[in-house]
Amino acid sequence: QKEVEQDPGPLSVPEGAIVSLNCTYSNSAFQYFMWYRQYSRKGPELLMYTYSSGNKEDGRFTAQVDKSSKYISLFIRDSQPSDSATYLCAMIRNQGGKLIFGQGTELSVKP
């Protein structure tokens, strides 16, 4: 079993839709949770990070962490075609530790 599971998609939504992206994990030691966006043939770009359980909002993006369920989510409101990319969740146990990535979900937002 992988430490981090993420549905690879692809996920296709119309412009303006609310997008929900999710990851589950098995190791309760993870404390820091991140979402990266990766455009085709580019390196990942850090979107949001959260420490422990809770919500964090940044513009159209909201990250949620539920440590009791070992489940994290990223919501994108009013999705735009420019949001079309692969979204990778990642998590880390502690400062300076190794990032563990999910497989990535390919998102396509249709105009």
Add this chain to the structure above:
Amino acid sequence: GAVVSQHPSWVICKSGTSVKIECRSLDFQATTMFWYRQFPKQSLMLMATSNEGSKATYEQGVEKDKFLINHASLTLSTLTVTSAHPEDSSFYICSASVAGGLYEQYFGPGTRLTVT
């Protein structure tokens, strides 16, 4: 801020030759740099972690004699793929963490290696 560059962005080499990829942190000092490999439609696989002035720590299954990593300064790390073979063709991405920072890693744009 926190920009990481890689050079070259794309390289083609012949089987049996070696190729060097550079990773630079442009506007910050990076005590730790990471090298990842990514196959199409797959996630990033950590190859090794390098700290400035120290030997790199390789992940299980990664051949340290084939993938030579040097982290000579706080802004530069290099990955040399020695005696490259077609199966080494992949997308190689580096990342750097800010000295004294917690957990953020900033990624370079990646280098696409094609071995013919």
